[in-house]
């Protein structure tokens with residue numbers, strides 16, 4: 001078993017229920033939630049979509065929404081003007097070009113307004129179980145760097161690095177495991193290295209203020 005396989009195995013043991021934190025019941029809801037999640041926490045998106053998905057139940061509802069009204073409905077997620085415009089235009093395009101169904105492939109998803117690489121992967125992987133790529137969110141970006149899985153800072157390049165080492169059957173679950181680890185242990189500001197299940201596989205001592213003490217990492221302020 002190589003290093004990345006060991007890391008994945010250990011994370012799977014600690015986070016057996018790791019999954020996407022955004023709430024959704026169908027591909028359309030995941031598309032909307034993913035657009036809203038840009039620069040916003042999953043928790044806040046879930047609060048907003050709890051009401052939003054009761055009010056707008058079909059792709060037509062979003063496509064025909066009044067701009068100002070949708071903006072008001074999604075305002076707490078930030079950047080609401082752009083997000084409302086993208087949601088309306090994406091849904092119009094889905095009706096015009098995809099018979100009202102959210103497309104499955106990453107290539108087609110990328111042509112929708114408001115959908116970039118991360119969102120396309122998120123929908124294709126999670127709504128359709130197609131391992132089209134690896135979602136690179138803020139947790140994956142940070143932890144891939146700390147674990148020396150990628151030295152890049154551009155998410156598309158990080159994804160390419162990860163694709164070359166993460167087994168394809170783990171492309172969908174890998175970001176969930178890493179995100180859970182990022183929220184619980186490998187936090188942005190104060191990683192709890194001393195509690196980390198993968199500390200023996202982590203080479204980050206020179207990158208963040210960690211030092212190795214008695215065989216384990218300890219965070220140093």
Ligand code: SF4
Nearest residue numbers: 186191193196199202
């Ligand atoms: S040892 Fe520290 S930096 Fe490395 S993965 Fe664990 S928490 Fe993150």
